[in-house]
Amino acid sequence: MDTQAVRRDFPILRQLVHGKPLVYLDSAATSQKPEPVLRALDEYYRTYNANVHRGVHVLSELATERYEAARARVARFIHAPGPESILFVRNTTEAINLVAYAWGRAHLRPGDEVVLNPMEHHSNLIPWQLTARATGAHLRFLDLTPTGEIDWNSVDRVLGPRTRLLAVTQVSNVLGTINPVAELVAAAHRVGALALVDGAQSVPHMPVDVTALDCDFLAFSGHKMLASMGIGVLYGKPDILAEMDPFFGGGEMIDEVTLESATWKEIPWKFEAGTPNVAGAISLAAACNYLDQLGMAQVQEHGSSLAHYALAQMQQIPGVEVYGPPADRPRGALVAFNVRGIHPHDLSTILDQEGIAIRAGHHCAQPIHQWLHIPASARASFYIYNTPAEVDYLIAALQRAKEYFAHVLG
Amino acid sequence: MSLDDLFREVILDHYKNPHHFGELPDPTVSIHLKNPSCGDSIDLQLKTEGDRVVDAAFRGQGCSISMASASMLTDAVRGKTIEEAERLLVAVQEMLRGAGVDPRLGDLTALEGVSHFPVRVKCALLAWEGLDKSLRKLHPPAGK
Numbered sequence: 164m165d166t167q168a169v170r171r172d173f174p175i176l177r178q179l180v181h182g183k184p185l186v187y188l189d190s191a192a193t194s195q196k197p198e199p200v201l202r203a204l205d206e207y208y209r210t211y212n213a214n215v216h217r218g219v220h221v222l223s224e225l226a227t228e229r230y231e232a233a234r235a236r237v238a239r240f241i242h243a244p245g246p247e248s249i250l251f252v253r254n255t256t257e258a259i260n261l262v263a264y265a266w267g268r269a270h271l272r273p274g275d276e277v278v279l280n281p282m283e284h285h286s287n288l289i290p291w292q293l294t295a296r297a298t299g300a301h302l303r304f305l306d307l308t309p310t311g312e313i314d315w316n317s318v319d320r321v322l323g324p325r326t327r328l329l330a331v332t333q334v335s336n337v338l339g340t341i342n343p344v345a346e347l348v349a350a351a352h353r354v355g356a357l358a359l360v361d362g363a364q365s366v367p368h369m370p371v372d373v374t375a376l377d378c379d380f381l382a383f384s385g386h387k388m389l390a391s392m393g394i395g396v397l398y399g400k401p402d403i404l405a406e407m408d409p410f411f412g413g414g415e416m417i418d419e420v421t422l423e424s425a426t427w428k429e430i431p432w433k434f435e436a437g438t439p440n441v442a443g444a445i446s447l448a449a450a451c452n453y454l455d456q457l458g459m460a461q462v463q464e465h466g467s468s469l470a471h472y473a474l475a476q477m478q479q480i481p482g483v484e485v486y487g488p489p490a491d492r493p494r495g496a497l498v499a500f501n502v503r504g505i506h507p508h509d510l511s512t513i514l515d516q517e518g519i520a521i522r523a524g525h526h527c528a529q530p531i532h533q534w535l536h537i538p539a540s541a542r543a544s545f546y547i548y549n550t551p552a553e554v555d556y557l558i559a560a561l562q563r564a565k566e567y568f569a570h571v572l573g
Numbered sequence: 574m575s576l577d578d579l580f581r582e583v584i585l586d587h588y589k590n591p592h593h594f595g596e597l598p599d600p601t602v603s604i605h606l607k608n609p610s611c612g613d614s615i616d617l618q619l620k621t622e623g624d625r626v627v628d629a630a631f632r633g634q635g636c637s638i639s640m641a642s643a644s645m646l647t648d649a650v651r652g653k654t655i656e657e658a659e660r661l662l663v664a665v666q667e668m669l670r671g672a673g674v675d676p677r678l679g680d681l682t683a684l685e686g687v688s689h690f691p692v693r694v695k696c697a698l699l700a701w702e703g704l705d706k707s708l709r710k711l712h713p714p715a716g717k
Contacts, residue, residue: 506635506636506637507611507636508611508613508635508636508638508693508696509580509636509637509638512576512579512690512692512693513576516575516576523611524610524611524612525611525612529612532612538612538613538614538634538635539611539612567576571577571580571582571585572585572588572589
């Protein structure tokens with residue numbers, strides 16, 4: 164992968180922050196956008212902006228065609244059986260809520276069990292807490308090994324005849340752990356449960372094949388994979404989606420409506436009430452094109468090797484604590500860490516003065532911070548436009564931050 | 574703005590050695606505060622006699638700015654009447670929102686630098702939000 168050529172496609176990277184070149188290490192929060200994605204958005208709004216599925220005029224036909232082509236493009240990107248299995252939503256959070264409400268509230272009964280684990284993002288925890296409260300279902304949790312991987316002993320213990328759904332992230336947004344999702348999906352199916360995969364941190368960074376994984380649902384966001392904000396995807400197996408009731412009711416999703424009742428469109432449109440994010444979907448198709456041109460295997464190799472490079476250097480700095488699997492284990496494109504004596508927010512402010520953007524806080528994953536016995540952490544996350552030189556710059560800045568705080572604290 | 578404007582010596586002294594860190598034996602009012610976006614938390618306690626704050630203490634965990642601000646708050650409110658504490662609260666809030674240095678605030682003027690780091694203002698305000706809630710409990714607005 165030619166990182167310098169990639170960087171030239173990202174105009175935002177050509178700026179100075181506090182007089183220093185921007186070093187953007189917060190792609191796990193949201194990625195930057197390349198020219199082809201920006202052009203797709205611009206072209207849509209400049210030349211064929213129109214509402215979809217209703218106007219009998221040229222612009223509406225073109226917008227509808229591109230919107231549906233985007234659905235097919237996304238289906239191909241994750242190796243889904245067909246476009247009808249791709250629902251456009253706002254983001255990962257909405258995708259998981261859709262399942263928790265439209266599937267969960269219809270299927271879960273008192274005493275049924277939903278299986279999660281401590282490394283889930285709040286978006287794959289709170290919807291299940293709400294649904295459990297509404298249905299009388301129970302939440303059960305897999306254990307983690309001391310290095311932050313799913314403990315297989317607990318899988319056999321926790322999954323059982325009462326399990327209805329296993330929901331698991333493919334890549335932890337704090338630990339960087341890559342979970343063995345195909346095996347977990349198979350374990351869920353063995354006990355007759357469905358499996359939902361949170362792909363927010365995996366689909367942007369590695370090849371994901373829903374047919375091979377055999378997952379029943381996959382949720383992810385466009386904005387973490389080069390597309391605009393406000394577009395996300397819920398993949399669902401067509402037979403499961405077809406049997407589910409709608410999540411939102413309104414325009415677009417209906418077949419026939421009287422004052423008293425209505426019938427629904429076929430999937431996927433049954434789940435897309437109201438005017439959709441047409442520009443967002445088109446930007447997501449452009450993002451899929453961009454990533455596939457680079458090759459998802461190369462994208463994964465690039466991000467993972469930067470994370471391993473950062474991890475190895477951080478481990479050399481006295482007083483720096485890193486979290487997640489050890490260096491010889493697979494890792495997503497991120498490293499969470501703490502510098503002893505410096506709160507992550509103070510560290511983030513110091514790094515910001517050097518032009519470095521990292522994330523500080525609990526990263527919408529308080530339970531995994533409780534599991535780690537820390538209130539918060541700093542996180543550096545990488546993507547296709549980051550370089551080993553930027554990791555070196557981060558490491559040097561961490562050293563200076565340590566010295567600065569040691570100095571000012573006397 | 575340089576880092577030294579944010580991390581002033583007074584602030585770091587309070588961070589290193591916070592004043593009145595702990596719990597009061599018989600607080601008149603206790604408030605628990607959390608900044609859900611970063612995980613910082615503070616428990617603030619005040620003890621009043623008549624209309625005067627006679628003691629204050631806090632516990633918590635968080636960044637240097639939130640902890641130092643809480644520590645300075647406990648120094649500043651001790652001995653003040655509720656009305657004086659209300660005026661102090663307004664003066665600190667205004668300074669953190671960029672109104673400039675109010676020399677009457679004494680040590681608290683060290684927090685003025687925070688106003689130049691907009692994302693950090695909420696760190697400094699957390700404890701003062703606790704004072705605001707405490708004073709409302711002690712002195713509910715008329716008509717309630």
